[in-house]
Amino acid sequence: MQTVFDGHNDVLFRLWKHAAQGIDPVAEFIDGTDDAVHGKERRGHVDMQRAQAGGLAGGLCAIYISSGKSPPVIPDESGHHAEPLASPLQRQPSLDTALDMAAIALRIERAGGWKICRNSADIGAAMSGGRFAAVLHMEGCEPIDADLAALEVFYAAGLRSLGPVWSRNNIFGHGVPFAYPAHPDCGPGLTDAGRRLVTTCNRMGILIDLAHITEKGFWDVAELSDQPLVASHSNVHALTPVARNLTDRQLDAIGERNGLVGLNFAVGMLRADGQETKDTPISDMIRHIDYLVDRIGIDCVALGSDFDGAPIPDEIGDAAGLQKLVVALRNAGYGDDQLAKICRDNWLRVLASSWHETEDA
Secondary structure, three states, X not given: OOOEEEEEEOHHHHHHHHHOOOOOHHHHHHHOOOOOOOOOOOOOOOOHHHHHHHOEEEEEEEEXXXXXXXXXXXXXXXXXXXXXXEOOOOHHHHHHHHHHHHHHHHXXXXXXXXXXXXXXXXXXXXXXXXXXXEXXXXXXXXXXXXXXXXXXXXXXXXXXXXXXXXXXXXXXXOEOOEEEOOOOOOOOOOOHHHHHHHHHHHHHOOEEEOOOEOHHHHHHHHHHOOOOOEEOOOOEXXXXXXXXXXXXXXXXXXXXXXXXXXXXXXXXXXXXXXXXXXXXXXXXHHHHHHHHHHHHOHHHEEEOOOEOOOOOOOOOOOHHHHHHHHHHHHHOOOOHHHHXXXXXXXXXXXXXXXXXXXXXX
C-alpha cells in the first residue's frame, strides 16, 4: 500500500454543515457515522476509518466558506455550461464560519482524530505514529481583513496554506467560474491587498495556492512570490477545457519553479466532455497524470482529491478507494519511486520549501 498525503479536502466544511444539524463533528470524523451505535450510513468521502483503509495518512484540510446553493446549471445541446461567479461574501459572517471550522479542527485534535501540523516534523511524527496529519488551509480569504490581522491569529491556530480566492471575487483578487469550455484568462488578477497578502505569506511561511485564481492572478503571484508555484487541486486545460484547469503555459511555469499540481478527482475537471458524471473511469485520471508528468516532470505531480468538495469517480468512491488509483498508476507503468513522489513526497517537499524549511524553491 502506498501512503498518501493529499493536497485538498473539504471535510471541515462537511463536518461544519452537519454540526448545524446537530451532528457531533468529532464523532462523525472519528467513528465515520453520525450515530455509530445505530450504524447509520457513512457521510461524504473522508473519516478516520476510511482514511486508514485507503492509506490516506494526511492532507490539506480546507476552511471554506460557501456562497450558498446556486441554481442548477443545465448544459446546452453541445454539453457546454457556464455557472456565473458566486457573489462576494461579507467578511464578518465569513470570519465567524471560519472560526467555527478551526474550532472543529482543534476539537478533533484534542480527541485524537488527527494532528494539526505546523511544520514538516509534525507531519513526519503524525504519519509515523499512525495519526492523520492535518494541515489547515483556507480556500478563499474572505475571513481575512485587508490589514491581515486575522491572518496572524489563524497562523497561530495552525493555518499554513491558503488560496487568496475561491471561484468568486474578494478584496484580494478574482476567481474563475465553473464553465466548459472556458479559459482561465477571464478576469483581473490580484488587488493591492492581494499583493500584500502574497508578500506577507512569503514572509510568514504560508503556502500560496493558485487553484481557483484567474490566469492574470496566477501570473501576479508568480511575479511576487518566492515560493514554488502550487495549484493544489487542478487539472490539464488541454485535456478538459474548463476554466478551473491549467493551460500549458501555466503548467510550464509551475515546472520551472519546481512547484506542484495536485490532480483533482472532480469528474467535471477530468472528463473530455466536462460533464459531472460520476460514471467516469480511472483512466481519465491517468490521462491527466500522464500529461502532467510528460509536461512538467514526475517531481511536480501529486494528488489533490477535492474529497468532500466535488463529485468524484464511482470507481474511487471515497478515501477508502485511493489504492485503486495507485494500482491503476502501477498498471500504467509507474514504479514504486514514482508512485511515492505522486502520492506524498512531492507534497512534503513543496510544503517544506514554502515553509522555509529547505532551500529548494
